Amino acid sequence: MTTFDLVIQNGTLLTMDPENRVIENGCLCISGDTIAHVGDHIPEDHKASKTINAGGGLIIPGLINGHTHAPMSLFKGLADDLPLMEWLNQYIFPVEKNMDADFIYTGTLLACAEMILSGTTTFCDMYLFEDHVAAAAFQSGVRCLVGEVLYDFPSPNYGDLENGFVYTERLINKWKNNPLVSIAVEPHALFTCSPELLERANQMALNHKTPLIIHFAETLAEVEAIKKKYGRSPLEHLEALNIAGSHLIADHAVHLDPSEIEKMAGYGIKVIHNAESNMKLSSGIAPVPQMIAQGITVGMGTDGGASNNNMDLFTEMDMAAKLHKVQAMDPTVMDALTVLKMATIEGAKALGIGHITGSLETGKKADIIVIDTRKPHLTPMYNPFSHLVYAARGQDVKHTIINGRLVMENRQLLTLNLEEVMARAMEKAVDVRKWVSSQ
Amino acid sequence: MTTFDLVIQNGTLLTMDPENRVIENGCLCISGDTIAHVGDHIPEDHKASKTINAGGGLIIPGLINGHTHAPMSLFKGLADDLPLMEWLNQYIFPVEKNMDADFIYTGTLLACAEMILSGTTTFCDMYLFEDHVAAAAFQSGVRCLVGEVLYDFPSPNYGDLENGFVYTERLINKWKNNPLVSIAVEPHALFTCSPELLERANQMALNHKTPLIIHFAETLAEVEAIKKKYGRSPLEHLEALNIAGSHLIADHAVHLDPSEIEKMAGYGIKVIHNAESNMKLSSGIAPVPQMIAQGITVGMGTDGGASNNNMDLFTEMDMAAKLHKVQAMDPTVMDALTVLKMATIEGAKALGIGHITGSLETGKKADIIVIDTRKPHLTPMYNPFSHLVYAARGQDVKHTIINGRLVMENRQLLTLNLEEVMARAMEKAVDVRKWVSSQ
Numbered sequence: 110m111t112t113f114d115l116v117i118q119n120g121t122l123l124t125m126d127p128e129n130r131v132i133e134n135g136c137l138c139i140s141g142d143t144i145a146h147v148g149d150h151i152p153e154d155h156k157a158s159k160t161i162n163a164g165g166g167l168i169i170p171g172l173i174n175g176h177t178h179a180p181m182s183l184f185k186g187l188a189d190d191l192p193l194m195e196w197l198n199q200y201i202f203p204v205e206k207n208m209d210a211d212f213i214y215t216g217t218l219l220a221c222a223e224m225i226l227s228g229t230t231t232f233c234d235m236y237l238f239e240d241h242v243a244a245a246a247f248q249s250g251v252r253c254l255v256g257e258v259l260y261d262f263p264s265p266n267y268g269d270l271e272n273g274f275v276y277t278e279r280l281i282n283k284w285k286n287n288p289l290v291s292i293a294v295e296p297h298a299l300f301t302c303s304p305e306l307l308e309r310a311n312q313m314a315l316n317h318k319t320p321l322i323i324h325f326a327e328t329l330a331e332v333e334a335i336k337k338k339y340g341r342s343p344l345e346h347l348e349a350l351n352i353a354g355s356h357l358i359a360d361h362a363v364h365l366d367p368s369e370i371e372k373m374a375g376y377g378i379k380v381i382h383n384a385e386s387n388m389k390l391s392s393g394i395a396p397v398p399q400m401i402a403q404g405i406t407v408g409m410g411t412d413g414g415a416s417n418n419n420m421d422l423f424t425e426m427d428m429a430a431k432l433h434k435v436q437a438m439d440p441t442v443m444d445a446l447t448v449l450k451m452a453t454i455e456g457a458k459a460l461g462i463g464h465i466t467g468s469l470e471t472g473k474k475a476d477i478i479v480i481d482t483r484k485p486h487l488t489p490m491y492n493p494f495s496h497l498v499y500a501a502r503g504q505d506v507k508h509t510i511i512n513g514r515l516v517m518e519n520r521q522l523l524t525l526n527l528e529e530v531m532a533r534a535m536e537k538a539v540d541v542r543k544w545v546s547s548q
Numbered sequence: 549m550t551t552f553d554l555v556i557q558n559g560t561l562l563t564m565d566p567e568n569r570v571i572e573n574g575c576l577c578i579s580g581d582t583i584a585h586v587g588d589h590i591p592e593d594h595k596a597s598k599t600i601n602a603g604g605g606l607i608i609p610g611l612i613n614g615h616t617h618a619p620m621s622l623f624k625g626l627a628d629d630l631p632l633m634e635w636l637n638q639y640i641f642p643v644e645k646n647m648d649a650d651f652i653y654t655g656t657l658l659a660c661a662e663m664i665l666s667g668t669t670t671f672c673d674m675y676l677f678e679d680h681v682a683a684a685a686f687q688s689g690v691r692c693l694v695g696e697v698l699y700d701f702p703s704p705n706y707g708d709l710e711n712g713f714v715y716t717e718r719l720i721n722k723w724k725n726n727p728l729v730s731i732a733v734e735p736h737a738l739f740t741c742s743p744e745l746l747e748r749a750n751q752m753a754l755n756h757k758t759p760l761i762i763h764f765a766e767t768l769a770e771v772e773a774i775k776k777k778y779g780r781s782p783l784e785h786l787e788a789l790n791i792a793g794s795h796l797i798a799d800h801a802v803h804l805d806p807s808e809i810e811k812m813a814g815y816g817i818k819v820i821h822n823a824e825s826n827m828k829l830s831s832g833i834a835p836v837p838q839m840i841a842q843g844i845t846v847g848m849g850t851d852g853g854a855s856n857n858n859m860d861l862f863t864e865m866d867m868a869a870k871l872h873k874v875q876a877m878d879p880t881v882m883d884a885l886t887v888l889k890m891a892t893i894e895g896a897k898a899l900g901i902g903h904i905t906g907s908l909e910t911g912k913k914a915d916i917i918v919i920d921t922r923k924p925h926l927t928p929m930y931n932p933f934s935h936l937v938y939a940a941r942g943q944d945v946k947h948t949i950i951n952g953r954l955v956m957e958n959r960q961l962l963t964l965n966l967e968e969v970m971a972r973a974m975e976k977a978v979d980v981r982k983w984v985s986s987q
Contacts, residue, residue: 432871
């Protein structure tokens, strides 16, 4: 008699596997950190140490937030509806100038609480003091791919750029064997990073076999700045620097023409789409249906708390699905299944961890969420994919499991003291207000 | 010593009154169905029969859903991501052909449950068997303005059009003195209603001093059809029929040029914006910032459950705010306060009930919701308006009061048996599946 550590039953499994298997009244069994069985009943000669009753709800892979600045969760609502430069100069920069490691740690705990509560099991982060982002994610039990932002000017964390490379190298070595944390090399953007910085960052990523992550073609101003400075488009600039490749994750990728999309597909560049942030900041509408049609792997992100202002991937899915329909004036664009894939298996593939997470398959890590569908806004249910994209919200997630560990049960966080995290966040907000007003 | 029936305290009052007063640690007192006091403490020589502790959260006017087809809550997720005609012919029409009063009643109870749970206290409905919509809303304790849809073809409810006018007149007389239910005259759209129908409906609305409500300029196809049939634009058609006036509520109003917007403002025509539905059905993007700039009163609606697929006005606000920013490529467009007004006081004004509801003012009916902000996605809070639009969700509503009556307390519905409503809805869904598959 073998014993599974955790068994989830009495729910509909949406596996998001290559066959898109849907198993009604399914059963998923976990051994340690790994999915040991996916089927319609627990295998014979097995029993469960602990069983979760999904209550007739949906059992799906944990969601993948492909682009975040998690600590900016402390800035949400600080400043909205402003022109970009006013937003940056009067709010964001004054705060970033003053923040420290404890600020980052607190902000990340807050973001992890929000993510767990809304069904996100993996996030990909770019910000400052990322060692502390990693530590907070690890404490929270959330899977992550993180990297220290590199740019041409001094960093509030590491100071001169040279130290940024040292810091990144240390991160890579420190977290190398961690079960939850992976490190990427993360130059900020083409307009904030010199060609030398970009080439060196790329070399470091290739040497360590980590992803290279960059904000890319997010705004028209950025595209014009690159054209003016280098006489070529952002993609041509990547090509000239020999950076375009399958290890590259391009966040945003809003302003691209059809030939560039085709080229990006050829290079195997991955894209993270941030519909809500691109809308809120008026950056533009990324040509996502066209990218997917060309075979580009496209994941989905919320971006930072100051430009969204939430980390709920359910509403991100809803907004992305609807945005592209009205943009194309075609209701068949970005159907629910395509969008749910972006937030699960395609998102995992975009981050280079499609073999680890993003679907419910034997041998993968157990990153799983259970959705409570016994609510009026999810009743009746004709099509679970439709409900997940167009009707469900993060607060419908009832249980969250990451790497085999139950991190939320019946909406209670098990890895964090929520009251304490919120109290610490409110203390940091006092500092934020002070820093902004002393401008 | 006078006694208030209900007192809400220990929260921040966002009154949405003409001065947009915000009262921290405020106190709102209710006598019967009416707001008797708004201030920072309970008046001397008064006490409370019942007190609600807002727990440091936000106390705001109940939200106004300006355009719904409430019973279609039973269709949500039935068919998505389809071309319009396939959606209508294969799904919506077969179901509507078969439905009856009990179906409508059940669907409306389900919609009312969702609305109360997500902070909507008033809705404006257009559909079939509206007497049963009104009855279900009244049972649920939700304020509504409803009307039977009128069009040139036979109705599954009343049969020939002549009976539709009789039915509408009966509705008006039956519900005349109801504290929650009001009746409107509701021709479906310009392309489904003959000029005679429209003129007669308009006359009935004027005679009874009720609003006249119509789908208007929702799609390009509709605009082209009107131009082809009558040789004039939809607005010119309204003008020719002498229908354009301040009693007219135009749902959608997507396809308008600047001169038409100016004219509509001149007539005092009200508009209900349905961002999510217009996106999901690829109808287009209504020129809302331009309409508001011209002085048109614009409210906000979710439209029916089959084209959204939810009735959460919080995500509707979020989506509308972001959609218009990216459309205008200007992040200052549709700021949070403007959007919250659309979902409260402007929505109430659009429905002709701005003197009754939509703001927290002494003498108005007590339609109030309390938002629980002690959650990580709402912590910290720099600006309550921002959080309500960009971060809060319907499930953050903790208490809902309509017409002085507590209809939800601590997220428990007090007017409906939720389990029973969902069970009945699931039974109706069995019929829906049968009707669709027997096509």
